[in-house]
Amino acid sequence: METDQYVIKQISIFSENRPGRLAAIAQAMEEEKVNIFAFSIAEADQFGVVRALVNHTEKAHKKLTSMGFIVSFTDVIAVRMRDEPGGLYAIAKVLGEAQINIDYAYAYSGRDAAVLILRVNNVKDAITTLLEHGVTLIENSFFR
């Protein structure tokens, strides 16, 4: 099964844990007219990683790197989720039964459905399994 089109590039940004860093990132995205669909912040004691799903990945990467940020791409998948009780369960159950681990996840509520963004230990298997169970995945062309 062809899975490549479902692999989405999340941008991960190393950030010191101090005031103003997120504002600097967000301002840069505004200047570049890059829309942020969803983001999350993971935090250790002295620093953090800002993860974001944006509509112009390369442009965002280039801008942030030129500002001195350390940025890398991480492969994630975006799952369309029913925005009602049981929506998350339907997806998590499928992955759990297939022994696929979710490293982290975050979500946003789009115009017609909620979207769950997943970082898993095995991207290819996760895509195949979810598709086999009739779950809708969002193609990466949507985020370009």
Next chain:
Amino acid sequence: MFWNKKMETLQGDKLAVLQHKRLTWTLHQIDKVPFYHQRLKEAGISAGDIRSLEDVEKLPFTNKKDLQGGYPFGFLAVPLNQVVRIHTTSGTTGKPTVVGYTRQDLDNWSELIARNLTMVGLAEGDVFQNMVNYGLFTGGLGFHYGAEKIGLTVIPSATGNTKRQIEMIRDFGVTAIHCTPSYALHIAEVTEEMGVDLPSLKVGMFGAEAWSESMRSELQRRLKVNAFDSYGLSEMYGPGVAFECPEKEGLHIWHDCLLTEIIDPKSGERVAEGERGELVITPLVKEAMPLIRYRTGDITRLIEDGCPCGRGQKIGRITGRSDDMLVIRGINVFPSQIEHVLRSLPEVGDQFMVIIDRINYLDEMTIEVEMNREYFSGELRDLAKVQHKISSALRDVLGLRTTIKLVEPGSLPRFEGKAKRVIDRRGQLW
């Protein structure tokens, strides 16, 4: 290549005879300084008691505090009208130390620089950019006149405006540079940012601060130079006291002009041959400011004779000044050791900063480390691994637990002169 082959290779009895003759002259010269006249009288020693070079041990030491006490001209052995130049040290630890030079002193100093530059292969036809402070700091004018003496094309660029420095290296076809190792690293960093290279460069001479072998590999790789260590101190003219030859493995110190001893800094006794201790120098040809047994505060050792280049006995690279040594929870730490560990880890970027606090009566060392952007996977747990790797490597070498704080590249200060990488916030103990 030699500048003054006879003096550079003088060894054995011939050297000893010359040193003794010059020591005797120096003892007459210091007698003109009231401080020394008094001190030798108190010690019950006169010039006639020093019959051999070994007898130098009978002489009292001179230390930095003595010199500061003589501020401004208390250590001059000649009238001020014979002093043609004055340099002073930075004076970060109290009053500045004033150093005077006669015309002959300046000639001798240029001679030593000329030997060093020739030793690393520089000659007429080379273009030399001197990227250190040209004011009271001895590194600027000291190298400048020595370089002119051997006929290099000298660019007195001093510090600052790093992009312009890089443009000059490229536009003028600079073949050799002199600066602090920290500034050299900054030059490398900015050169990479500008997306250019420095194809004409072949020799880098770095001094004024202790730097490690891992720093050497890094500078050689990024600037594509052969990197040489330069050692000096204002009290002995300035730079030029000792310098690496192409064999490296230590620095040649100029024995015809400087009598060296290595002592135990605590007892003041000489250490056994080859052991590490504090470098003590008696300059042998200084006119304006002769000194005896000057305690440099620098830790080194004498290396076994027999460098293939034919010059005299070398001293080991300086690992740190005894003033720079930190005592953390009772353990001695030199910032250069920290640097050596950090530069050997590829995950570490260009700069670091050491911060020491006392929390609940315990010394706590935090090291802020810039990340190398190549090593960011995007995952938090990989960052934690890097943090752990750095602190384990430091614990292995220092025997100390440290807190590692990873910071963004470019966020820590860059230095043009001597780097100040340690912030000690412990205050006074009492």
